[in-house]
Amino acid sequence: MGLSCLLLRGRWVRVGAAPICSDMQESCQVASLTDLFERVLQHSARLHSVSSDLHSDFEQYFLPSKNQIHRISHNCRTSAILAPDGKENAQRMPREELMGVILKLLVAWKDPLWYFHQSMAHHHDFNNYSSSKALEMTNMVHKLHTGVETVAEKMQVLGMISNFVNRLASPEALLPSDHTTWGLLENYDVLYCFRRDSNRVQNYLKILKCAFIPEEEC
Known part of the structure; x- marks a missing residue:
């Protein structure tokens, strides 16, 4: 066969x-569009799980106390991207714009995650398991971005969205000014912010799937 x-x-x-x-x-x-959505949703769920694990590992092994964690003021590199907060706000956003936000977030994280992996590779206390997860997370962002692009192209072919989404998904440069000077708190910022954004991407994909494939259980 x-x-x-x-x-x-x-x-x-x-x-x-x-x-x-x-x-x-x-x-x-x-x-089918359903198959493509299922694959990117599975991939995004795995990505968010890995990012959550790394975030927990970092808090446990690198930050000395919970009190210090609560005093941290997070500086997320994707704050310039107008991503809707909450399910209701995301559902109200035009579908093409929401797809554009997903692609923007994924593109914006590609280089910072690579710099994060390189930075953490120099910390001897960062165990091999966590280091491999950092690299896996970096590679998964590239794969998920390709998968979401495939979904967008499929929807364009089906006439569900226009090519306008391609212009919406062109992000501004969001790289740190000097990644070689990253310290522990800067690396923690990366994990904290990416965990948040990976959860957003997963939820936005679920909303788009429900919007474009209403026969699916949502």
């Missing part, structure tokens, strides 16, 4: 395997 394939970003790709199917094999089928 041949492996089924999906058309993703203009390529026929085997499900669950790296090789690419030859063009238009009979066993290949175009991925």
Whole structure:
């Protein structure tokens, strides 16, 4: 029995395997919007779980007391992105704009997470398990961004959204001025803020899925 394939970003790709199917094999089928949403939601849930684990590890091993944690004033690098707070506000936002916010957040975190991983690699107390999670989190952001782009392209093909979302998703530069000087509190800021944003992305994707696929249970 041949492996089924999906058309993703203009390529026929085997499900669950790296090789690419030859063009238009009979066993290949175009991925449904529901399938694509399910995959990005699973990926976003995993990403938020990893970010939460790292955030907890950091509090336990690097910050000396809960009192210090409460005194920290977080400086989130994505604060310039107008992301809606709460489910109701997100539901009221036009769907194309909400998709644009998701893409902006994912793009904005790519480089800061890489710098975070590099910074933490120099801390000997950061165990190998946590270090590998930091790298995994960095790679997952790239994969999730590609997946969300695929969902957006699918919706454009189906006429659900316009190409306007591509312009909405072009973020301003949000890199730190000098990542080589990051200290523990700056790294904690990264984890705190990314955990928040990864949760936002997951919730926004759920809202979009319910909006575009109303027959699904929401």
